[in-house]
Amino acid sequence: MELLQFSRGPALTFAIAVFLLGTLWRLIGILMLERRRVDAEARPGTPTPLAAAASGVLAKMWPHKTFLKSSLFSVLNGYVFHIGLAISVLLFAPHVLFVKSLLGISWPALPSNVVLAVAVITAGSLLASLVHRLTNPVQRLISRIDDYVSWAVTFLPVLTGIAAVAHIGGRYETLLAVHILTVCAFLIWFPFGKLMHAFLFVLSRGTTAIRFKQRGAEV
Amino acid sequence: MNEPATLGEALSRRGISRRAFLKYSAYLASVMALPASASQAIAQGLAKARRQSVIWLSFQECTGCTESITRSSSPTLEDLIFDLISLDYHHTLMSVSGDAAEHAREAAMKENKGKYIVVVDGSVPLKDDGIYSTIAGITNLQMLKDTVKDAAAVVAVGSCAAFGGIPHARPNPTGAASITDIVKDKPVINIPGCPPIPEAMTGTLAYILSFGKLPELDHLARPKAFFGETIHDRCYRRPFYDKGLFAESFDDEGARKGYCLYKVGCKGPIAYNACATLKWNHGTSFPIQSGHGCLGCSEPHFWDQGGFYKPLAAHAGVSAPLIGAAAVAGAAAGGAAAWIARRHQQRYLAETEAIDRSVGKDKG
Amino acid sequence: MTQQTRHTHTVPGCAEPDGPTGMMHALLREIADALERFVATGEVTAIDMRGLPLSDADRVGIEQQLGQGEVSALLTVAGQSEIWETAISGVWWVRHLGASGGVAAEEIVITRLPEILATHPDDARDGLVRLRAMLAAPSADTTSPHIATTEDAA
Numbered sequence: 001m002e003l004l005q006f007s008r009g010p011a012l013t014f015a016i017a018v019f020l021l022g023t024l025w026r027l028i029g030i031l032m033l034e035r036r037r038v039d040a041e042a043r044p045g046t047p048t049p050l051a052a053a054a055s056g057v058l059a060k061m062w063p064h065k066t067f068l069k070s071s072l073f074s075v076l077n078g079y080v081f082h083i084g085l086a087i088s089v090l091l092f093a094p095h096v097l098f099v100k101s102l103l104g105i106s107w108p109a110l111p112s113n114v115v116l117a118v119a120v121i122t123a124g125s126l127l128a129s130l131v132h133r134l135t136n137p138v139q140r141l142i143s144r145i146d147d148y149v150s151w152a153v154t155f156l157p158v159l160t161g162i163a164a165v166a167h168i169g170g171r172y173e174t175l176l177a178v179h180i181l182t183v184c185a186f187l188i189w190f191p192f193g194k195l196m197h198a199f200l201f202v203l204s205r206g207t208t209a210i211r212f213k214q215r216g217a218e219v
Numbered sequence: 220m221n222e223p224a225t226l227g228e229a230l231s232r233r234g235i236s237r238r239a240f241l242k243y244s245a246y247l248a249s250v251m252a253l254p255a256s257a258s259q260a261i262a263q264g265l266a267k268a269r270r271q272s273v274i275w276l277s278f279q280e281c282t283g284c285t286e287s288i289t290r291s292s293s294p295t296l297e298d299l300i301f302d303l304i305s306l307d308y309h310h311t312l313m314s315v316s317g318d319a320a321e322h323a324r325e326a327a328m329k330e331n332k333g334k335y336i337v338v339v340d341g342s343v344p345l346k347d348d349g350i351y352s353t354i355a356g357i358t359n360l361q362m363l364k365d366t367v368k369d370a371a372a373v374v375a376v377g378s379c380a381a382f383g384g385i386p387h388a389r390p391n392p393t394g395a396a397s398i399t400d401i402v403k404d405k406p407v408i409n410i411p412g413c414p415p416i417p418e419a420m421t422g423t424l425a426y427i428l429s430f431g432k433l434p435e436l437d438h439l440a441r442p443k444a445f446f447g448e449t450i451h452d453r454c455y456r457r458p459f460y461d462k463g464l465f466a467e468s469f470d471d472e473g474a475r476k477g478y479c480l481y482k483v484g485c486k487g488p489i490a491y492n493a494c495a496t497l498k499w500n501h502g503t504s505f506p507i508q509s510g511h512g513c514l515g516c517s518e519p520h521f522w523d524q525g526g527f528y529k530p531l532a533a534h535a536g537v538s539a540p541l542i543g544a545a546a547v548a549g550a551a552a553g554g555a556a557a558w559i560a561r562r563h564q565q566r567y568l569a570e571t572e573a574i575d576r577s578v579g580k581d582k583g
Numbered sequence: 584m585t586q587q588t589r590h591t592h593t594v595p596g597c598a599e600p601d602g603p604t605g606m607m608h609a610l611l612r613e614i615a616d617a618l619e620r621f622v623a624t625g626e627v628t629a630i631d632m633r634g635l636p637l638s639d640a641d642r643v644g645i646e647q648q649l650g651q652g653e654v655s656a657l658l659t660v661a662g663q664s665e666i667w668e669t670a671i672s673g674v675w676w677v678r679h680l681g682a683s684g685g686v687a688a689e690e691i692v693i694t695r696l697p698e699i700l701a702t703h704p705d706d707a708r709d710g711l712v713r714l715r716a717m718l719a720a721p722s723a724d725t726t727s728p729h730i731a732t733t734e735d736a737a
Contacts, residue, residue, distance in 0.1 A: 005524075
């Protein structure tokens with residue numbers, strides 16, 4: 001019980017503080033940078049920067065046909081665990097209650113057993129992504145410690161969440177505390193590792209698209 | 220006539236057959252979720268056991284625990300426990316006897332040295348040498364130490380004795396402590412609850428009598444038979460939790476339909492107790508069945524868990540000012556980083572322009 | 584005796600589920616398996632009804648399904664107990680009543696005869712002592728053995 005109190009209180013406060021501090025630091029630090037000048041003259045029919053950025057973000061949602069075959073597993077599996085994570089995190093009743101207690105806003109949740117099934121699929125998909133990373137020579141070569149830490153802090157909350165709900169491997173209050181602590185680890189790591197892509201993918205795809213479109217290139 | 224040697228003889232003298240033990244053991248095996256084969260062993264153990272001397276001490280408490288255990292009986296099956304034990308001293312029940320009661324306690328301690336069981340309800344104040352609760356001029360701490368010295372085991376009944384309970388709640392003005400905080404050299408069994416389920420108290424005593432040993436305990440020294448599972452896991456409303464059907468308030472449609480009370484603060488998932496199966500008042504009902512969430516009264520610090528009506532999933536005191544400060548610090552750090560980066564950018568651009576110019580001059 | 588006087592814990596307004604939950608058929612299958620073992624090996628099985636998540640409808644359903652056999656007994660020891668053989672021979676229903684007539688323990692026992700019905704050897708020995716005492720007493724034809732021993736003990 002003490003561990004649960006610690007995780008729900010001080011640990012969570014610290015993790016959220018680090019998350020906000022780090023995320024705002026990096027986001028504001030990037031957004032306030034000098035815009036990079038494009039010397040080339042804009043081609044006729046160049047879309048507005050916002051439209052260009054939006055089309056760039058959307059276009060990268062699916063790989064170019066040249067790479068489709070080689071990256072099909074990564075893309076599909078990526079969708080599975082991203083959607084799975086979104087459902088598990090946002091549509092589980094206790095999570096909705098947690099957000100409500102924190103921010104005062106709430107939304108309807110899915111039945112707990114449905115979310116449990118989704119979480120199990122998500123965990124499987126995350127494991128598959130790790131296996132793929134370790135067995136694919138190219139991916140393995142370009143993987144750094146950041147990739148593995150980011151994977152671990154994503155996988156552990158899913159695993160401990162399933163364990164807590166299904167009562168596997170310990171008493172519920174202990175598993176719940178461990179689950180919250182793994183979420184704390186996720187929040188603390190988030191701004192400083194590759195998890196930050198959750199925000200940065202929009203910025204990188206957007207700026208790339210703006211520059212390319214001005215030069216008349218396809219994205 | 221001389222004292223009967225065993226409980227079996229004692230009952231037989233009253234014209235009660237060994238069937239009483241079989242019946243009681245069936246009941247005990249049922250409430251303690253023991254295998255049916257254990258029932259036989261209990262019956263044999265009880266018939267051969269001697270009456271157990273029990274000294275009951277009441278400290279910083281509300282008498283709810285005593286109320287609970289005395290409600291476990293009317294003159295029938297559950298009443299048998301009072302044939303099994305010899306309640307030689309009960310502070311509250313014997314208070315009118317005054318000095319005589321204290322003598323009874325001392326006599327029982329002397330007669331049954333090393334064999335008696337001490338039952339304690341209530342926490343013990345430690346602050347200022349324990350002056351905040353005294354009986355006959357003796358502090359609770361002193362009385363506990365004196366009585367426990369020659370005891371076989373101590374049973375801490377109720378959350379106050381087991382974990383400090385309400386007297387221990389913040390800011391704990393009397394320095395209330397649990398029995399396990401004080402008694403280190405004797406086996407202590409905790410039977411928490413506010414109050415504990417009568418069957419958990421009587422069942423544990425009967426188990427000790429039948430088997431001559433303590434029942435299996437969890438990490439908080441609670442008998443696993445009664446505190447082995449959460450209220451949530453044995454709750455008849457559990458299917459509603461799984462289906463995502465919740466009462467949002469105590470007077471909405473969901474509450475009327477008997478949906479899960481998780482959202483209105485039920486602590487069932489972290490409360491280990493037998494209320495959902497044994498129920499209260501001779502199996503009539505238990506809080507959740509009566510429409511109120513579980514308070515988790517059998518858990519340590521249940522009083523300081525951040526609100527009975529706050530959902531379990533809610534955070535426990537995340538500090539808004541601290542998080543606000545972190546956000547401001549993050550924004551400031553980001554601004555500063557950007558400012559430094561911009562200066563680098565500008566210097567770089569100025570330098571490249573200068574190079575461009577000089578290159579242009581050379582070409583021209 | 585018991586078919587009509589069912590002891591339940593239902594309180595008006597309390598929302599405990601009252602419909603069948605599907606546990607009934609699971610339990611009947613378990614009883615069948617236990618009976619099969621009893622027929623084959625003589626193994627006695629006791630199924631604790633309180634440990635099972637049964638709704639009131641389930642309890643009524645099981646009691647009706649198993650029916651009432653040829654034997655029924657009423658025990659008066661530490662409160663009352665109702666014991667009867669169900670219409671399925673070898674399957675006994677043992678219901679111990681506690682305070683205020685509520686059910687304190689309830690078992691379905693697969694056996695030839697529930698043990699609690701048989702006389703314990705120690706009790707038989709006690710009975711013999713009493714009977715001998717009764718015969719030895721000058722006015723052996725008067726009081727019941729119960730009263731004699733109670734006075735004796737006091």
